[in-house]
Amino acid sequence: MSDHLDLPTRRPVPLPLLGDPPPERADAARNREALLVAAQELINHCGIDAVTMEAVAHRAGVGKGTVFRRFESREGLMGALLNFSETAWQASVISGPPPLGPGADPWDRLAAFGRSRLETTMVSADLIRAAGHAGTRSYAAYSFAAMHVRHLLAELRVEGDVPLLATALMAPLEVWVLDQQVRVEGIGVDRVYEGWLDLARRIVRPT
Amino acid sequence: MSDHLDLPTRRPVPLPLLGDPPPERADAARNREALLVAAQELINHCGIDAVTMEAVAHRAGVGKGTVFRRFESREGLMGALLNFSETAWQASVISGPPPLGPGADPWDRLAAFGRSRLETTMVSADLIRAAGHAGTRSYAAYSFAAMHVRHLLAELRVEGDVPLLATALMAPLEVWVLDQQVRVEGIGVDRVYEGWLDLARRIVRPT
DNA sequence: GAATAAAACCGGACCAGAGTCCGCTTGAGG
DNA sequence: CCTCAAGCGGACTCTGGTCCGGTTTTATTC
Structure with a gap:
């Protein structure tokens, strides 16, 4: 940056x-x-x-x-800083080029979402951790992403408790989980992403 | 307690x-x-x-x-405290009564694992948060649970990157995620559990 | 445009709690 | 009994967070 x-x-x-x-x-x-x-x-x-x-x-x-x-607090300051990149990210989801932005089919958008989130989270890891909020980004930021995923899942005709499934997709992309996998267990980012894609496939796959 | x-x-x-x-x-x-x-x-x-x-x-x-x-630190002290309940929990997984303990079939054990983890996490939420470690339990405790899940997934003949799938199953049971769902979004614990079971089903279901 | 009053803002002294340091004490082995 | 590594305590530092008297901005009125 x-x-x-x-x-x-x-x-x-x-x-x-x-x-x-x-x-x-x-x-x-x-x-x-x-x-x-x-x-x-x-x-x-x-x-x-x-x-x-x-x-x-x-x-x-x-x-x-x-x-x-x-x-307000140190965490608040960090949050404000984080807000810039978060806003930029949201913009590229809302109106950026496909496949992250609109235009691509839902599955491709979901895949792009995962990759993008994985990367931005790793890049801003320090900031996110320092921003605390029980470790996750601010509620507003979090809920935007959650909403997007729910939206995509709905478009993909996923059945079941969509909000919870959305959470299940986002949870493995949180900093601490990623930290554990990448820094402690030494798993490569690409493998993590492949794993996440597999998870997404299993969740989306029609019953 | x-x-x-x-x-x-x-x-x-x-x-x-x-x-x-x-x-x-x-x-x-x-x-x-x-x-x-x-x-x-x-x-x-x-x-x-x-x-x-x-x-x-x-x-x-x-x-x-x-x-x-x-x-060592405040977090260390909290971790030591947490260690007691964690150890007890591990014992009931290793040698307690089914379905959490050995004896039941893998799927039932997995379901019991989810429920049990959900509940103990909610009960010890404060302690877990205070124990920090980037918010998760100590590495030893975490990896025991992860190992158990990997084991069950293997028994269930799940294909794919089992370690990552195990992580995907555990991530939604972490404190922050649960906090967000239960405390902020007001989702009931039972519903969260049902959602988790559904997730588990989708992950386990044979391709 | 100047005077004035209220609201918002500023700064830095102050407090509390985490974590460090070092000289003194104590317990365990010989 | 003697030795000495291990343990102990509390003074000290550092940083996040609070508070309040003094100052600046803005709105209002003439």
């Missing part, structure tokens, strides 16, 4: 529907951005362990309290 | 094969025991958050350093 963090530049006017979260004050927004950049740089240069709340604050030129107000 | 911790009483002579870890000194052993008891009581009476290393040490009447020397 590059040092440069692509923060969305000046999105169109927020259109303040009333009853909505009031927009952030200008200085607050500036600080949030500075903090995210600082954190990302810290990760890139010194590894995730160097990402101390105090270090981030210092590098961004603000006080520690500010970091906590903006991101 | 009762307050009383069944520490194994005087196992048969350790038979010091040389090159082995030298046995613990008497005072050390006494302290380890006292610490485990103290920790368990603290959990029972005040919840897992009250289990501070300092609190445990104080309750056991020793210094903080001692706790760390014996258990």
Whole structure:
């Protein structure tokens, strides 16, 4: 990942529907951005362990309290960082090129989903672990992926408790499981993927 | 879980094969025991958050350093606690009554395995989470269960990459997944179990 | 456009708990 | 009894997280 963090530049006017979260004050927004950049740089240069709340604050030129107000906790900060790649991933599922994006047939999309998730999870493993949330990505992120899988399973006419089957497909792709297999047991990523495909086949295969 | 911790009483002579870890000194052993008891009581009476290393040490009447020397870390302490129930569970798999123990046919044993694991995991959820290890039980404990599943799958003449399929069966039974389903999504335990059984069926079903 | 009041924000002192260190004590073998 | 490795304790450090008095931004009013 590059040092440069692509923060969305000046999105169109927020259109303040009333009853909505009031927009952030200008200085607050500036600080949030500075903090995210600082954190990302810290990760890139010194590894995730160097990402101390105090270090981030210092590098961004603000006080520690500010970091906590903006991101709630260390996990929250990590989650925010993770959010960028997660959002990009979601975009490529929604409107990217097939087979991950729409256009391919459901089975191919499912296969592409598995491969893609496997890879992004491995790449962001440190971040995901640090983001905690009981270890999984934020609920929003998780449920998007789950929804996608349920959708594909439905298109594939899978019978049974689709939500649970979706979970069964996603669980083996979680960080800890992957870590165990790849780092501890030394299983290659390709073999893990083949295994996952086999699992998917068994789940999808008509009764 | 009762307050009383069944520490194994005087196992048969350790038979010091040389090159082995030298046995613990008497005072050390006494302290380890006292610490485990103290920790368990603290959990029972005040919840897992009250289990501070300092609190445990104080309750056991020793210094903080001692706790760390014996258990390495908070996670280690939790792991040691978890070890008791885990060991008991392993015993009932190895030599308990069917269908969990030997004697029943492999499919029934697999089903019993799933149910049993689901329940013990839910019961010890706090402890498992606190024991960390990237969230899963210790490697030894994990690999025993994995071995058992691989064994059953083999008996059931399942074709394919059995180790990976075993992982696929265990992953949905991990704490975080269960937490997500039961606590966040409000799915009942019975339904989760039914879903798991269905998964198992699809994995086992001959091609 | 200036004055003003309220709300949001800021910083860093402060607290708690995990983990480390090192000089003192104790238990087990000779 | 003597020796010395092992064990012990608690002071110390480091980091996540909380708090509150002072400051800045924004909205409002004239």
